[in-house]
Amino acid sequence: MSPQSCVKIRKEWDIVSARQLGREMAxxxxxxxxxxxxxxxxxxELARNIYLYSEEGQICFEVLETIERKGLSMSAIDTGPGITDISQVMQDGYTTSGGLGAGLPGVKRLMDEFDxxxxxxxxTQISTVKWVR
Incomplete structure (x- = not known):
């Protein structure tokens, strides 16, 4: 397992590949x-956003290890249109795709760190970290 691994998101199947790699690393x-x-x-969720809203992007995973703890960093990076109102997309229930609207607020709740x-x-670049408990 390399220190950083990335999955390019271009087609719907890439979402599955990114999900599998994330679970495997975890x-x-x-x-x-x-x-x-x-x-x-x-x-x-992050990969689906890239697929829906951007021509192309990637999900990158990086293992974080310090003396005290270890974790997994995940970054979603795209070259899409960008987000005009970040506070709006961070509201629960907000959706532009007709989805459930768990979206980015849901990702923030699932992870320990979110930027x-x-x-x-x-x-857009979204960076998250989950620490092993």
């Missing part, structure tokens, strides 16, 4: 089955 790191499911769900950077016309 399992190797010693995450509980519940946290493995949380990570897989977050990856699915979003977006520039209109440039793209």
């Amino acid at each position: 399992k190797k790191l010693g995450f509980s089955t519940v946290d493995q499911a949380r990570i897989a769900t977050a990856v699915s 979003i950077q977006s520039e209109v016309g440039q793209g």
Whole structure:
């Protein structure tokens, strides 16, 4: 397992590949089955957003290890239209795709750390971390 692995998201099947890699890395790191499911769900959501809203992007995974703890960092990076109102997309129930609207607020709840950077016309980068308990 390399320190960082990325999955390009271009077609719907790539969402499955990213989800599988995230779950596999989480399992190797010693995450509980519940946290493995949380990570897989977050990856699915992030990858689906890239697929729906951007021409192309990627999900990158990185193993984090310090003396005290270990975790998994996941970044969703795209070159899409960007998000004009981040506070709006971070509201529960907000959806533009007709989905359930769990979206980014759901990802934030599933993970321990969450950061979003977006520039209109440039793209979006969402960085998350889950720590092994």
